Amino acid sequence: MTKITDSRLLLELSYNIRALIVKMLSTAGSGHTGGSLGLADVFTALYFNELNHNPQKPLWPDRDRVILSIGHVAPVLYATLAEAGYFDKSELFTLRKIGSRLQGHPGRDTGLPGIETSSGSLGQGLSIAVGMAIAAKKDNSGIRIFSIHGDGELQEGQIWEAAMAAAHHKLDNITAVVDVNGLQIDGPTTKVMNLEPLGLKWEAFGWNVIGCNGHDFSDILRAFREAREFRGKPSVILASTVMGKGVKSIENNHGWHGRVPSSTEAVEFLCQIDESYRIELSKSELSK
Amino acid sequence: MSYINKGDRPTRAGFGEGLLEAGRKNPDIYAIGADITSSVGANLFAGEFPERFISLGIAEQNCAGVAAGLALMNKIPVFTTYAVFSAIRAADQIRISICYNNLHALIGGAHAGISVGPDGATHQALEDVAVMRSLPHMTVLSPCDATQANLLTQKALLELNGPVYIRFGREAVPDFTSPDDYTEIGKAQIMREGNDLTIIATGHMVWEALQSAELLAQKGIEAKVINIHTIKPIDKEAILQAAAETGLLFTVEEHQITGGLGGAVAEVVAEQGGARVHRIGIPDSFGESGTPDELLEKFNLKAHRFSPIIESEYHEFLRAGRK
Numbered sequence: 001m002t003k004i005t006d007s008r009l010l011l012e013l014s015y016n017i018r019a020l021i022v023k024m025l026s027t028a029g030s031g032h033t034g035g036s037l038g039l040a041d042v043f044t045a046l047y048f049n050e051l052n053h054n055p056q057k058p059l060w061p062d063r064d065r066v067i068l069s070i071g072h073v074a075p076v077l078y079a080t081l082a083e084a085g086y087f088d089k090s091e092l093f094t095l096r097k098i099g100s101r102l103q104g105h106p107g108r109d110t111g112l113p114g115i116e117t118s119s120g121s122l123g124q125g126l127s128i129a130v131g132m133a134i135a136a137k138k139d140n141s142g143i144r145i146f147s148i149h150g151d152g153e154l155q156e157g158q159i160w161e162a163a164m165a166a167a168h169h170k171l172d173n174i175t176a177v178v179d180v181n182g183l184q185i186d187g188p189t190t191k192v193m194n195l196e197p198l199g200l201k202w203e204a205f206g207w208n209v210i211g212c213n214g215h216d217f218s219d220i221l222r223a224f225r226e227a228r229e230f231r232g233k234p235s236v237i238l239a240s241t242v243m244g245k246g247v248k249s250i251e252n253n254h255g256w257h258g259r260v261p262s263s264t265e266a267v268e269f270l271c272q273i274d275e276s277y278r279i280e281l282s283k284s285e286l287s288k
Numbered sequence: 289m290s291y292i293n294k295g296d297r298p299t300r301a302g303f304g305e306g307l308l309e310a311g312r313k314n315p316d317i318y319a320i321g322a323d324i325t326s327s328v329g330a331n332l333f334a335g336e337f338p339e340r341f342i343s344l345g346i347a348e349q350n351c352a353g354v355a356a357g358l359a360l361m362n363k364i365p366v367f368t369t370y371a372v373f374s375a376i377r378a379a380d381q382i383r384i385s386i387c388y389n390n391l392h393a394l395i396g397g398a399h400a401g402i403s404v405g406p407d408g409a410t411h412q413a414l415e416d417v418a419v420m421r422s423l424p425h426m427t428v429l430s431p432c433d434a435t436q437a438n439l440l441t442q443k444a445l446l447e448l449n450g451p452v453y454i455r456f457g458r459e460a461v462p463d464f465t466s467p468d469d470y471t472e473i474g475k476a477q478i479m480r481e482g483n484d485l486t487i488i489a490t491g492h493m494v495w496e497a498l499q500s501a502e503l504l505a506q507k508g509i510e511a512k513v514i515n516i517h518t519i520k521p522i523d524k525e526a527i528l529q530a531a532a533e534t535g536l537l538f539t540v541e542e543h544q545i546t547g548g549l550g551g552a553v554a555e556v557v558a559e560q561g562g563a564r565v566h567r568i569g570i571p572d573s574f575g576e577s578g579t580p581d582e583l584l585e586k587f588n589l590k591a592h593r594f595s596p597i598i599e600s601e602y603h604e605f606l607r608a609g610r611k
């Protein structure tokens with residue numbers, strides 16, 4: 001797929017994806033809005049710039065792999081895949097419906113193009129990435145593995161088992177991305193179970209740690225580039241994000257982790273998304 | 289046909305040999321180490337194929353996930369540790385990362401059953417079959433001796449395509465089958481014919497069942513003996529035929545009587561058969577420390593302990609005019 005480098009184009013895509021997320025979740029009637037919106041920019045940068053993939057050939061053996069460890073943000077994955085051309089956008093509106101390939105949490109058995117693994121039980125994705133990365137190294141292949149995590153998810157012990165294994169086996173073909181929104185279901189991560197000092201933890205586990213603003217495309221692309229160029233250790237990108245980003249009225253509100261807008265709220269949210277897009281666009285014009 | 293013990297050997301040794309042999313035949317087979325590589329028999333493979341042995345330390349949940357990742361990249365991973373830790377501690381990871389993805393991975397459950405002995409309840413896997421059997425896509429194997437463990441391990445790796453759980457024991461037990469015996473995953477083996485009742489056994493208990501049949505024969509009772517080495521998918525046909533022929537079935541296993549072989553047989557018979565099923569195994573309790581023999585005695589899992597149970601149940605069955 002041709003890589004998009006123009007931040008304004010990426011911005012437009014990410015806000016299209018946000019609008020799709022709101023529409024599909026509101027149609028579904030249940031699901032996870034906050035985390036999905038917060039990750040829209042990271043997913044856009046990943047699928048429209050960083051990733052080596054081909055939506056027309058989803059099973060191309062040499063593709064990079066994306067492991068969504070936090071299955072609850074499936075809407076951002078589905079919307080991004082549809083926007084990238086893996087399947088028709090109309091299918092997004094079958095989310096969570098009986099017979100749909102868009103399961104509430106990704107199910108690989110549905111055969112939805114672009115789904116590399118089933119997920120939904122938190123904490124498992126990094127281990128899968130480790131297995132894939134070992135296999136890629138054994139095959140002398142240049143395939144890279146991206147695994148996407150939540151900050152709350154990092155409370156699972158298995159993550160740290162996998163982190164240790166990735167460093168031990170020098171899996172520099174892994175880039176883990178953590179959605180650092182500081183929130184989880186019960187509230188702020190600092191209250192539920194503090195993760196700080198998070199960067200030092202990853203460093204102590206033998207990882208190359210990269211920070212970035214998860215809503216600034218040039219910064220996200222820089223982080224991906226640093227991870228790509230780093231040798232000898234796996235890289236983790238700690239992406240600072242805002243849960244619900246793009247819909248001002250729900251930003252940073254953990255109550256929206258697993259809530260969806262009603263149809264009237266959805267109209268309101270779409271207006272807010274439009275407005276946020278204009279603001280972000282003018283900011284990026286200014287900074288040029 | 290009668291069976292002779294060629295000499296005691298642990299089923300884990302058979303697993304280790306089967307893994308090595310399969311590894312020689314297929315270069316995509318990888319073994320994962322969880323810090324007990326030698327005692328589960330994977331050291332043979334690790335020694336010959338160090339580049340295909342991946343050490344991950346004491347981290348079973350991670351091991352199951354790494355196995356999934358390897359399988360997603362078309363390798364055939366083998367993750368083996370004590371059954372309590374592979375099948376039970378990592379059950380969620382096996383469920384989601386391996387089974388929901390329907391991946392060809394072999395999960396080994398070593399040191400299964402009460403005969404682990406002195407390590408006590410924490411290390412005696414008595415629920416692994418129940419957990420693994422209930423997972424969609426999963427095949428569950430339980431070989432009766434080292435020879436069969438070798439054979440089934442190879443078949444699981446080289447012939448199947450999907451998640452497989454294989455359980456085996458720690459202790460040296462009679463090795464009595466032949467590599468030439470007809471062995472097919474999903475097909476029960478009729479080890480002995482008899483018209484009065486049927487003993488259906490799995491794992492180490494198959495040998496005990498054969499001994500029991502001899503003891504019962506001395507009392508004039510002819511027992512048919514079936515080896516269920518594949519607990520899932522279970523051979524319904526063989527069970528229903530035995531139910532029709534003898535009307536009285538006994539299951540014997542080193543596992544809780546709920547959810548394991550006994551549960552599986554009872555399900556088949558309750559749905560489609562009309563026989564009486566009596567389950568012999570661990571009666572909804574934890575194990576404890578002791579020598580393997582002491583524990584097998586205590587839980588009535590030695591032929592001379594469960595034969596009298598079978599005998600009195602048989603007479604009760606006749607008195608009730610069920611035959």
Ligand SMILES: Cc1ncc(C[n+]2csc(CCOP(=O)(O)OP(=O)(O)O)c2C)c(N)n1
Pocket residue numbers: 034035036070072073120121122123149150151152153154179181183184185243257
């Ligand atoms: C093993 C497991 N435990 C609990 C849950 C329920 N759960 C789903 S999302 C979530 C919170 C995750 O927090 P975080 O990773 O920060 O994601 P965010 O809320 O920021 O989207 C929980 C507890 C789960 N899916 N899996």
Ligand SMILES: [Mg+2]
Pocket residue numbers: 150151152179180181182183184
């Ligand atoms: Mg969070």
